[in-house]
Amino acid sequence: MPALDEGMPLFVQIAEQLADDIVDGVLAEGARVPSTNELAAFYRINPATAAKGINLLVDEAVLEKRRGIGMFVATGAREQLRASRRKRFAEQYVDPMLAEANRLGIDTDTLVSLIQGPGWHNGGSTP
Amino acid sequence: MTPTISATALGRRYRDQVALDDVSLTVEPGTVTGLLGRNGAGKTTLMRIITGQEFPSSGDLRVFGETPAENDEVLARMVFVREEQSYPDFQVRHAIRVASWFYPNWDEDLAQQLLKDFELPPRRRIKRLSRGMRSAVGIVIGLAARADLTLFDEPYAGLDAVARQLFYDRLLAEFAEHPRTILLSTHLIDEVADLLEHVVMLDHGRVVLDAPADEVRGTGMIVNGPYTAVEEFVAGRTVWHRQRLGSRASVTIADPLDLAAQAQARALHLSLEPLSLQQLLVHAAGVSADEKVSA
Numbered sequence: 266m267p268a269l270d271e272g273m274p275l276f277v278q279i280a281e282q283l284a285d286d287i288v289d290g291v292l293a294e295g296a297r298v299p300s301t302n303e304l305a306a307f308y309r310i311n312p313a314t315a316a317k318g319i320n321l322l323v324d325e326a327v328l329e330k331r332r333g334i335g336m337f338v339a340t341g342a343r344e345q346l347r348a349s350r351r352k353r354f355a356e357q358y359v360d361p362m363l364a365e366a367n368r369l370g371i372d373t374d375t376l377v378s379l380i381q382g383p384g385w386h387n388g389g390s391t392p
Numbered sequence: 393m394t395p396t397i398s399a400t401a402l403g404r405r406y407r408d409q410v411a412l413d414d415v416s417l418t419v420e421p422g423t424v425t426g427l428l429g430r431n432g433a434g435k436t437t438l439m440r441i442i443t444g445q446e447f448p449s450s451g452d453l454r455v456f457g458e459t460p461a462e463n464d465e466v467l468a469r470m471v472f473v474r475e476e477q478s479y480p481d482f483q484v485r486h487a488i489r490v491a492s493w494f495y496p497n498w499d500e501d502l503a504q505q506l507l508k509d510f511e512l513p514p515r516r517r518i519k520r521l522s523r524g525m526r527s528a529v530g531i532v533i534g535l536a537a538r539a540d541l542t543l544f545d546e547p548y549a550g551l552d553a554v555a556r557q558l559f560y561d562r563l564l565a566e567f568a569e570h571p572r573t574i575l576l577s578t579h580l581i582d583e584v585a586d587l588l589e590h591v592v593m594l595d596h597g598r599v600v601l602d603a604p605a606d607e608v609r610g611t612g613m614i615v616n617g618p619y620t621a622v623e624e625f626v627a628g629r630t631v632w633h634r635q636r637l638g639s640r641a642s643v644t645i646a647d648p649l650d651l652a653a654q655a656q657a658r659a660l661h662l663s664l665e666p667l668s669l670q671q672l673l674v675h676a677a678g679v680s681a682d683e684k685v686s687a
Contacts, residue, residue, distance in 0.1 A: 274606045275586060302568040309560065310586045311424055312568045314606065361658060368661070 275310055279318030287327065287338055288346050298328055298336040394457040396421045396541055396573040397442055402451035404437050404597075411437040413597040415451070419573060421540075424587055426605070427577040428673055429594035435577040436475075438594070439545050442575075443472045455541065468496060473534035475546035477526070484521070485514035487529055488536075495537035502566075503536035509558055523550030531559050535566050544576045556580070560587060581670040585609075591669070595677045605669070610648045612667035612675060617641070621660040632675045644675065 273281070286292040299307070304315035319336055322328040327342040366376055397419035404412040412434045419425050427435050440446040441453055444460035444467055453459070460466045479487050488507070492498045507514060510528040518526060527548050534542055548556055564587060567574060578584055591608050593601040601608070612632065615622050622641040633644035644667065649657070657664050667675070 274610055276606060305564055305568055306561070308586070309564065311589045311605075312564075313423070313589045314586070317606070364659070 276314050276317035276321065279304060279308065279310070279315055280321040283318070283322060284327065284346050287343055288350070290343070292338050294338045294340050294342055296338050297334075298338060300335060393421060395419060395454075396456060397575070398454050398457075399438075400452045402438075402441070402453050403449050404434075404441065404446070405449045410597050412441075412448070412594075415594070415597070415599055417592055417599055417602055419575060419590070419592075421573050422571045423589045424567060424574045424576065425590040425592060426581070426584060426588040427575055427592050427594070428581055429577075430677060432596075433594040434597040435594055436545055437597075439472065439543050439575070439577065442541075443467070443470060443543060445472075468494075469539055470541040470543065471495060471534050471537035471539040472543045473530040473545065473547045476523075476549055477530045479518045479526075479529070482518050483515050484512050484518060484529060487518060488514075488532065491533040491537065495539055497538035497540075499536050499538055502538075503532055506532040506535060506562065509562065510555060524548075524552060524555060525550075527551050528555065531562075535562060538566075538570055538572065540572055542572055542574045544574070544578075546577055546579065548578075548580075556583065560584065563587070581673060582668050585669040588669075591673075593673055593676060601673070601676050608672060609666070609669060611646065612672045613645055613647075613649055614665040614667065615643050615645060615657065615662050616665065617660065617662035621662055625657060625660055625662055646675070 283292065283298060287294075292298065298319070301312050301316045301319060304310075304318070305312040308315070319328060323330060323336070325345075326339055327346060328336050329339045330336055362376075366372075371379075395418040397417070399415050399417050402412055402415040403410070415434070415438065427438070429435050437446065441448055442455055442460060444462065447461060455466050456469065458466050460470075482490070484507070488503050492500060492503070510525070510532065512521075512525060512528055512532070518529060521529070527550055531544075531547055534544055534547065548559060551559065560583070563574070576584060576588075585605065588605045591601060591603060591605050592599060615625055617625075617640065619636060619639050619641040622643050626643045626645055630646035631643055632646050635642040649664065654664065
C-alpha cells in the first residue's frame with residue numbers, strides 16, 4: 266500500500282492507519298481492533314467507510330472476525346505487513362530520494378555518507 | 393431491498409420555470425446521502441416532493457415504495473428539518489413535546505440530552521431565541537424523532553462552528569447506533585464530506601452527479617509544475633481548468649490517475665493535489681447542466 270496521503274480514498278486511509286498501528290506494535294496480535302462505530306466517531310467519518318477500511322484488512326487476512334465479539338489482529342499479521350511494506354520500500358522511499366539527489370547533483374558516495382551519518386541516529390528510529 | 397427514495401424522470405414546473413427536470417435517482421436504506429448544489433438548483437423542491445408537501449408535474453417519486461403525498465403511513469416514518477423553520481409562539485419545551493406526539497420512534501431522553509448539549513433553555517419562547525438556537529431546535533427534533541427517513545435541508549442557519557461540529561458528532565453517533573436513512577442538503581460541503589456515503593448533485597434542476605462519495609473523491613486532481621512538463625502530462629486527459637504563471641502551470645484534470653500515471657508525474661517533478669469534494673463539485677457544476685459527470 267502506498268504511504269498515507271490525502272488523495273487516497275478515506276477507507277484506504279483507515280486501513281493504513283490500522284496497519285501502521287499493527288506494524289508499530291500499538292495493536293498487538295490477538296488484540297481487539299476498534300469497532301466500526303468507534304472508528305467512525307474517532308475519525309468523524311461515515312461508519313460504512315470505516316467498515317470498508319476494516320474489510321480491506323480482513324481480505325488481506327491481517328484482521329479476523331470473531332463472531333459476536335468483534336475484530337481482532339490475526340496471528341502473523343505484523344510480519345506479513347512488514348514483509349509487504351519491505352517489498353515496496355525501494356519504490357516508495359529510495360526511488361524518490363535518488364531522483365531528488367540526481368536533480369541536486371548529490372552523488373552516490375555523498376548519499377551513502379548521509380545515510381551513515383549522525384542524522385540516522387538522531388532522526389530515525391531503530392528498525 | 394426497496395430503496396428508501398426512488399425518483400423516476402421526476403419533473404416540477406412553476407409556470408414557465410423548471411425547478412426539477414428529468415430527475416432520476418435512488419437513495420438506499422441506511423445511508424447518509426449529501427444533496428448538494430447551488431441555490432435554486434432544486435434541492436428544496438425535491439425534498440418538498442419527497443415529504444409530500446408538493447406534487448411533481450411529471451414522473452414518479454416513491455418513498456418506501458409508495459407515493460408520499462397524503463400517505464400518513466409513509467409520512468409518519470419521516471422527519472423534515474427545514475432551513476429557517478418557523479414555529480408557533482411556543483416555548484422550546486412545548487415545541488419538543490408537540491414533536492414527540494408526531495414521531496412514533498421519538499426518544500425523549502435523547503431530546504433532553506440534545507437540549508442540554510445545544511444549551512437550549514426549555515422555557516424560553518422560540519421567538520426570542522437567536523437564529524442559531526432556533527436552528528438547534530430543529531436539529532434536536534430531527535435527531536430525536538429517530539425517523540426511518542431523516543431530511544435536513546440546510547439545517548444550520550446561524551449555528552457557529554462549535555455547534556455545527558456538535559451536530560455532526562451527534563448525527564454520526566445516532567446514525568451508528570440507530571441506523572436510518574439520512575438526506576442532508578448543505579452548502580458546507582467540505583465540513584460534511586467525510587460523513588457522506590453517497591453524493592447527489594443538482595444543477596438547474598438536473599442531476600449532474602450521483603455517485604458514492606469514495607469514488608467522487610478520487611476523481612479530480614490539480615497538476616502543478618513547470619509549464620511544458622504539465623502540458624506534456626495532461627495531454628489527452630480531460631482538462632477542467634488551466635492556469636499559468638510565467639513558466640509554471642496549474643491544470644485541473646477530471647480523470648483519476650492510476651499508480652503508473654502518478655509515478656510518471658513524480659518523474660516529471662510535478663506535484664499532484666487531489667480536489668476536495670467542494671472544489672470538485674464547483675467544477676462539476678461548471679461543466680454544464682446537460683453533461684453528466686460520471687465518477
